[in-house]
Amino acid sequence: MNLESFLAKKPLYYKEIDYTRFPRIWERYRSHFDLPRIIHIIGTNGKGSTGRFLAHYLWKIGLDTGHYTSPHILRFNERIWHNGANVDDDTLEAHHQKLQRMLDPSDSEAMSYFEYTTLLAISVLEKCDYLILEAGLGGEHDATAVFDKDLTLVTPIGIDHESFLGDSLEAIARTKLNAIRKFAILGKQEKPVYKLAKSYAEKRGIDFFRYTFFFTKEEMAKARRTIRALSLPSFFVDNMLLGLAGAKFFGFDIKWKLMEDLQLFGRAQQILPNVMIDVGHNPLAAKALAETVKKRQIVLVYNSYADKDYRQILEIFRPVIKRVEILPIYNQRIESQEKLQETIRSMGIPFREFEEIDPRENYLVFGSFAVVEEFLKHYVPEAPH
Numbered sequence: 463m464n465l466e467s468f469l470a471k472k473p474l475y476y477k478e479i480d481y482t483r484f485p486r487i488w489e490r491y492r493s494h495f496d497l498p499r500i501i502h503i504i505g506t507n508g509k510g511s512t513g514r515f516l517a518h519y520l521w522k523i524g525l526d527t528g529h530y531t532s533p534h535i536l537r538f539n540e541r542i543w544h545n546g547a548n549v550d551d552d553t554l555e556a557h558h559q560k561l562q563r564m565l566d567p568s569d570s571e572a573m574s575y576f577e578y579t580t581l582l583a584i585s586v587l588e589k590c591d592y593l594i595l596e597a598g599l600g601g602e603h604d605a606t607a608v609f610d611k612d613l614t615l616v617t618p619i620g621i622d623h624e625s626f627l628g629d630s631l632e633a634i635a636r637t638k639l640n641a642i643r644k645f646a647i648l649g650k651q652e653k654p655v656y657k658l659a660k661s662y663a664e665k666r667g668i669d670f671f672r673y674t675f676f677f678t679k680e681e682m683a684k685a686r687r688t689i690r691a692l693s694l695p696s697f698f699v700d701n702m703l704l705g706l707a708g709a710k711f712f713g714f715d716i717k718w719k720l721m722e723d724l725q726l727f728g729r730a731q732q733i734l735p736n737v738m739i740d741v742g743h744n745p746l747a748a749k750a751l752a753e754t755v756k757k758r759q760i761v762l763v764y765n766s767y768a769d770k771d772y773r774q775i776l777e778i779f780r781p782v783i784k785r786v787e788i789l790p791i792y793n794q795r796i797e798s799q800e801k802l803q804e805t806i807r808s809m810g811i812p813f814r815e816f817e818e819i820d821p822r823e824n825y826l827v828f829g830s831f832a833v834v835e836e837f838l839k840h841y842v843p844e845a846p847h
Contacts, residue, residue, distance in 0.1 A: 506746055527592050764776075
């Protein structure tokens with residue numbers, strides 16, 4: 463069975479997860495793999511961009527570098543990046559067949575979609591010098607957490623995936639921080655997270671660094687100029703600094719010019735003069751984007767999964783939006799349109815269904831990877847990515 467058919471049989475989402483399954487399976491097969499140095503990316507927001515900033519830089523200075531990220535927007539290949547490009551179909555298929563020969567059929571069948579694709583990424587990228595692994599749900603029980611890590615980067619932690627990670631900032635932070643093994647660099651965090659991290663480090667004997675520890679004021683100014691050169695919103699400065707702090711941790715100096723050809727697909731990306739897309743889906747992401755677009759009234763093209771706090775997200779965007787235009791999506795996790803519309807109506811925000819791009823309006827497409835995928839496929843198929 464080819465990879466596409468194999469993955470199609472596995473559900474993407476689970477109401478309950480057996481957290482012991484993948485560690486057991488990995489122990490059975492770990493001797494088949496010779497892993498490179500691994501940098502683990504955990505947190506709530508900015509994992510994808512932080513990992514790509516680091517992966518891009520390590521590749522640019524001549525190191526064989528892999529980056530595993532999730533989910534994808536348009537094609538599965540986006541999840542596995544190697545030396546500047548997404549993995550091709552033939553390579554994916556070859557490593558899928560390799561795994562099928564290696565694995566007991568019961569293990570192959572038992573693994574979740576994310577567990578199997580994590581093992582697939584390990585197979586594709588194991589010969590690299592450095593491998594950046596982005597956690598999925600982000601903590602100690604994530605499939606990416608089973609591997610021996612040389613360093614963990616912690617992006618901003620906020621409220622998200624409460625049913626799996628905990629119902630408070632402290633509980634979520636604890637679940638994520640438990641994935642750390644040796645060394646960790648913390649990105650910009652709320653005070654309760656810093657406090658918890660400090661306590662955690664003392665109890666576990668782990669060395670924690672704040673990302674600012676690695677940079678002078680002059681270097682931080684260079685980072686801001688680099689982000690402007692990339693035409694990215696200013697909140698990406700912290701993500702870039704956190705990623706490049708990982709490079710500095712391993713002894714590499716930063717040559718900022720090497721970052722100026724980097725591309726981030728789906729992250730605050732201006733795909734048309736009047737259309738920005740962003741795959742964010744939680745209040746932390748909404749705050750960053752609302753700050754970015756605050757000087758112009760925008761049309762928010764939106765939809766939401768049922769388990770997201772969309773009322774809070776809409777409240778954050780309220781000062782900067784003219785109206786919400788709901789993008790219809792047919793997905794088992796999407797909130798019922800009646801409930802979403804009733805919430806928007808109760809907040810006094812004008813809304814309607816999205817139909818087409820009006821060249822006289824400015825748009826922000828936001829809500830999830832699914833929202834951005836639907837928008838790109840049906841309304842801007844020629845957009846750069």
